[in-house]
Amino acid sequence: xxxxxxxxxxxxIRPIVLPTGLFLRLVGLLALLAAxxxxxxxxxxxxxxxxxxxxxxxxxxxxxxxxxxxVWATMRRVLIAFSLAMVAGAVLGVAMxxxxxxxxxxEVWVVVGLTVPRIVLFVMAYLIIGLNDRSAIAALILTVxxxxxVQVREGTRALDPKLIEMARSYRRSPPLIFRRVxxxxxxxxxIGTARGALSLSWKMIVLAELLGRTSGVGYQISFYFQFFNxxxxxxxxxxxxxxxxxxxxxxxxxxxxxxxxxRKPVRLAG
Amino acid sequence: MTGVHIAHVTxxxxxxxxTRKHALKGVDLDIAPGEFVxxxxxxxxxxxxxxxxxxxxDSEYEGVVAFPETERLRISYIFQEARLLPWMTxxxxxxxxxxxxxxxxxxxxIEGWLERVGLAGYGDYYPSQLSVGMQQRVSVARALxxxxxxxxxxxxxxxxxxxxxxxxxxxLLDLWDQARPTVVFVTHNPMEAVYLAxxxxxxxxxPGRISHELLVNTELPRPRDFEDQRLWQLSREAxxxxxxxxxxxxxxxxxxxxxxxx
Numbered sequence: 159x160x161x162x163x164x165x166x167x168x169x170x171i172r173p174i175v176l177p178t179g180l181f182l183r184l185v186g187l188l189a190l191l192a193a194x195x196x197x198x199x200x201x202x203x204x205x206x207x208x209x210x211x212x213x214x215x216x217x218x219x220x221x222x223x224x225x226x227x228x229v230w231a232t233m234r235r236v237l238i239a240f241s242l243a244m245v246a247g248a249v250l251g252v253a254m255x256x257x258x259x260x261x262x263x264x265e266v267w268v269v270v271g272l273t274v275p276r277i278v279l280f281v282m283a284y285l286i287i288g289l290n291d292r293s294a295i296a297a298l299i300l301t302v303x304x305x306x307x308v309q310v311r312e313g314t315r316a317l318d319p320k321l322i323e324m325a326r327s328y329r330r331s332p333p334l335i336f337r338r339v340x341x342x343x344x345x346x347x348x349i350g351t352a353r354g355a356l357s358l359s360w361k362m363i364v365l366a367e368l369l370g371r372t373s374g375v376g377y378q379i380s381f382y383f384q385f386f387n388x389x390x391x392x393x394x395x396x397x398x399x400x401x402x403x404x405x406x407x408x409x410x411x412x413x414x415x416x417x418x419x420x421r422k423p424v425r426l427a428g
Numbered sequence: 429m430t431g432v433h434i435a436h437v438t439x440x441x442x443x444x445x446x447t448r449k450h451a452l453k454g455v456d457l458d459i460a461p462g463e464f465v466x467x468x469x470x471x472x473x474x475x476x477x478x479x480x481x482x483x484x485x486d487s488e489y490e491g492v493v494a495f496p497e498t499e500r501l502r503i504s505y506i507f508q509e510a511r512l513l514p515w516m517t518x519x520x521x522x523x524x525x526x527x528x529x530x531x532x533x534x535x536x537x538i539e540g541w542l543e544r545v546g547l548a549g550y551g552d553y554y555p556s557q558l559s560v561g562m563q564q565r566v567s568v569a570r571a572l573x574x575x576x577x578x579x580x581x582x583x584x585x586x587x588x589x590x591x592x593x594x595x596x597x598x599x600l601l602d603l604w605d606q607a608r609p610t611v612v613f614v615t616h617n618p619m620e621a622v623y624l625a626x627x628x629x630x631x632x633x634x635p636g637r638i639s640h641e642l643l644v645n646t647e648l649p650r651p652r653d654f655e656d657q658r659l660w661q662l663s664r665e666a667x668x669x670x671x672x673x674x675x676x677x678x679x680x681x682x683x684x685x686x687x688x689x690x
Contacts, residue, residue: 320511327483327505328525328574338524342515420515420554 207389215393224378229397231373235291236359239298243359244352246299247306252344254307255314264307271304280366294366301362302355309354313347345417353409360402430496430577430610432459432482437491439477439636450635451477452489457629457638462608466615466625468666474636475614479505479580482612495578504571506581510563512555512570518542519551522570541569544603561592568596572603579604581613585620594654597624601651618666622659623652628666632673640669 191209198208207215219225254261254268279297287293317340325335367376375394382390439452452474459465467475480486481493483505495501504525512521522538523529542548545565555563564584571579585593597620604611615621621628628642642665648658 320507320509321513323485324505324507324511325524327485327503327580328570329503330524338516339513342513420556 205388207392211389212392212396215389216397219390219393225394225397228373228375228378228394229401232360232363232367232375232398233401235295235298235363235374236356239295239363240302240356240359243299243302243306243355247303247351247355248310248348251307251310252314255311255317261311268304268307271300272308276301276362277365277369280362280369284370289370291371294363294371297366298359298363302358305358306351306355309347309351310344313344317343342417349409349414349417353406356405356409357402360398364398430501431461431463432457432578432610432612433492433494434458434478434482435492435494437478437481437489437493439474439481439486439489453635453637455491455636455638459610459612462610464604464611464613464624464626466613466621466628467631468615468618468621468628468670469631470616470633470670472636473631473633475631476582477636479582479612479614482578483580501578502574502576503578503580504574504576506567506571506579506584508583508586510555510560510567512563512566514555516554517551518547518553518555518558518566521555521566522573525570525574537573541573544572545569545599561588561596564588564596568600568603572607575607576609579609579611581611583615586615586617593620600624605650618663618670619659622648622662622666623654630666630669630673639673642666642669
């Protein structure tokens with residue numbers, strides 16, 4: 159569009175320097191911050207602390223050492239449960255995808271696991287095993303395991319039989335076929351399910367800590383809830399969000415790029 | 429080099445409902461060492477089934493498939509699609525089929541074969557970065573790098589454009605001539621069959637079996653020319669046989685070959 163055609167309305171269009179995608183995201187972020195500020199102004203700092211107050215609280219908690227202590231307590235539980243659930247889910251998911259017998263055998267288990275209210279699992283674990291980390295981790299594993307199994311099973315069913323046939327016709331050994339032909343095809347499902355399972359784990363463990371632990375982000379939130387300290391709740395909630403976002407970015411970005419390098423089309427001359 | 433002895437090979441499936449479909453029924457075929465045999469026939473005549481039996485992918489059949497006594501028969505299979513592993517570079521796709529892929533001479537063999545199929549310098553490319561024709565060249569290299577005694581090919585050029593497939597047929601014959609493995613080549617293209625083969629085995633449907641054989645070698649010595657009149661005559665003869673069998677018409681895909689079991 160040239161200036162002449164718009165000249166009559168005496169409009170000048172400045173070229174946008176930022177790439178449009180980045181610009182729009184920045185607009186979205188600023189709008190969110192503005193909404194936060196607005197809510198803080200209208201509700202008052204007691205009910206809704208603003209960004210600055212929250213940031214100051216985070217810094218104070220960090221300086222006292224409590225922020226790291228509680229975030230790490232939560233993260234440790236999540237990472238233990240998440241890794242165990244991923245291993246078990248991958249094994250069971252592949253087994254169910256490959257074998258009809260195993261699939262039908264475990265089908266009811268998976269359906270029950272998917273539908274049981276998660277909070278029931280945590281309460282039951284606390285009652286049976288006791289108010290300790292082991293029960294929180296066990297319940298957390300049971301919480302995410304069914305979703306992992308279902309996704310890995312779907313991935314296994316989507317395996318390309320033609321490539322496996324090729325490998326078999328070239329007399330490749332089963333372990334080699336598994337490593338070089340099967341696993342790369344399952345990678346997108348593994349990464350996808352890992353992202354989902356990790357974010358679900360974070361959300362559920364906070365609830366579990368609120369219910370029956372004396373450390374962790376969930377415990378801190380319940381602690382500040384009892385003192386009606388919105389600032390503390392916001393500070394810990396926000397910290398969790400940032401940590402989760404960073405880990406999720408690591409999964410989708412770095413790991414994803416390494417695993418799917420071959421998918422990136424590179425233009426070939428001629 | 430190896431010959432193949434195939435006797436009374438029958439392959440059937442049980443369909444839901446109790447009927448039995450014969451993919452192959454009573455197939456007898458002897459292939460001489462170093463012979464280039466084309467299996468020509470309409471879809472559904474069981475030619476790919478026979479290939480899968482020869483490759484060892486399919487072991488559920490009746491009858492005899494015998495190879496000469498060797499320690500371990502080297503068989504290579506070239507499929508209709510290149511079937512390369514998309515997450516591996518071209519070089520690693522070749523390395524994948526080698527037992528000593530990490531060995532020092534493996535690297536030289538890989539580069540040598542890439543050059544022979546016209547892909548020198550493409551070792552670091554991923555399959556998705558290559559055209560369909562180039563991908564099929566990689567799969568040809570992957571098959572031949574094993575120096576197979578038996579080379580199985582299942583319509584390898586049918587998804588390429590005509591010019592590319594013409595060129596690849598010529599190149600295939602050149603490469604074949606260097607080591608002379610036994611070849612079983614499946615196609616539904618009569619012209620391709622008579623151009624490539626020593627012997628064209630014509631198969632028919634309902635149930636899948638051999639109906640005719642054309643000895644091309646006695647009529648057409650190698651090297652052959654696409655323009656050769658005799659090639660056209662032989663191709664027409666093959667078409668005539670296919671028409672007589674009733675398998676080359678539009679009804680080729682119909683479910684003949686289904687018989688009730690008692």
